[in-house]
Amino acid sequence: MMKNILVLLFFVICLCTKSFGQSASFEKTIVVNTATRVELLDGENQPLKAGRLYRVNLSTANTGTRTGAEYLIWFNNTDNIWNLRMVSAAGNTSNHPVLEVVDNVVKLYTNHATAYPVKVYGEVFSSGNGYTIPSIFGASFHWQRYSNNLYYMDGNVGIGTDAPKEKLSVNGNIRAHQIKVETTNWPDYVFEEDYDLPSLNTTAEFIKTNKHLPGVPTAKEVEKDGVSVGEMNKILLQKIEELTLHLIEKDKQAKNHESEINKLKEKIERIEQKITN
Template sequence: MKKLFFVLTLFVNTMCFGQIYTQWGITNATKVASGNIGIGQDNPIAKLEVIGDISSNWINQRIGFDTKDNFTNATGTIANYGMSLTNNTAKQPIVSHSGYFGMEFLTLGKSRVKIDVDGNVGIGSTNPDEKLTVKGKIHAEEVIVDLAIPADYVFEKYYTGKSSLKSDYVMLTLAEIEQFAKENNHLPNVPSAQEIKDKGLQLGEMSNILLQKIEELTLYIIEQNKKIEALEAKVYQ
């Protein structure tokens, strides 16, 4: 009877207080009554707590918060999180989140990068209003901007009388440009100072406008040069 009581007591203590696996006097793994498992940890506070590095030769892991949504494909408006590390068809790590507030990355307690639910990315901004919103300076070796209608229509219209690129383009005379500048304090088709202040400077649009003005100036110079040459020819006749 005493032996039975001892075995029963040992069993109860083991189940209530957990199981500890040791090797050479060093705790390797611990399982406590709550069901938490610790590796290198005597008192795990999570379902699995590991003190040390984790190594896997075959990476095909998935971590999720419920059975419907995980990090591989979080959907819906409820905040679901997860992560998938895979080496099969995708061969890429995937991190996803679904919810009303998007995803945010912080360092030193401050927001550094924000991805909202629409896919807009903010760097230094928690409220991005475009696909990429940056609050601060950008250092780049090169910026490529796609243009729907390049400014070649200036020469095309001048020399052929029509333009397939921009059929409604009209090259103003110098007198018309002077009158417009007197009234508006800026060139035609160029955003005013107030517009730039309110809406910012659109790099692609402004680059194309400046190219248009350069081509127009080139044509004005060509016209003036022809007039000068004609006058010189009369003088030296």
């Protein structure tokens, strides 16, 4: 009876292993540099196999710097190519090992001229499905943490939307104490002597025809495509600067008119005095 139970248990374990895939690990050391780029082989020194997902941790020895890096590797059966995704890395590519795909072969190298040994620890998940992608590993490949910073390297991030169109797309309100926007070509050029300042008459005719200020997005455009905060601030500042120049010119004209009026008043007063005398 006990023998039958053990046989049945062994059969169940084998069935589950076959159904859900097998996992294994391997360790090796590979000597590479920027010129010597070596194919990454599995624990049996065979090329990586389609239908398996690899999580690979790397560390370069004897560099005196933080060198850790972690990658996910999988074969895309749809496009028949190997794919890489960096999970995390200590620093930039100058001081950690790097994986790349060259001619559809996964290779290891460093950005050092000197050849260094790279310690490789790999975990293998045999999915039994050539179309498996690494989302089965959970969220580790999405977000990376370095020191106190949390960052994301691939694609776009969506909050309130599953189809982000920008690096960060938010379908909702954003509340913050301060938002800083970096931009170029700030419109100080309006104050240059060669700037072609549109006349008020020209602007009036444009508004009459188009129902919006020249250079400013229309309501339909904003409703359809949104508006860049940085770009809109530049446009608004340009219009404020143009308006300021017009106000300065109008102020000069007003002062000239006031001066002429005062002269006319003095002339009239002298005439009236002569008539009175």
